[in-house]
Amino acid sequence: MHHAKTNLSRLVDQAAGGEPFIITKAGKPLVKVVPIGQPTAAQIRRVDFMAGQFSSPESFDRMGGEEIEALFGMDK
Structure with missing residues (x-):
């Protein structure tokens, strides 16, 4: 609680920037x-x-496998 009181302005700025506390x-x-x-x-x-x-x-998982292999030259 003491830390929050002392640093409230900085903490609120951080929270507003997307860092909740x-x-x-x-x-x-x-x-x-x-x-x-x-x-x-x-x-x-x-x-x-x-x-x-x-x-x-x-x-x-195998759909289009032949086409993909051909595109990357893996069918040789």
């Missing part, structure tokens, strides 16, 4: 300072948000 008291987190408009964890879209919604063929 947490203020603690007696080693326990109290608040997290983040820039306004930064998405919350619930708003961030995860890569697997469509898991189970579609499938790919078993040969997916």
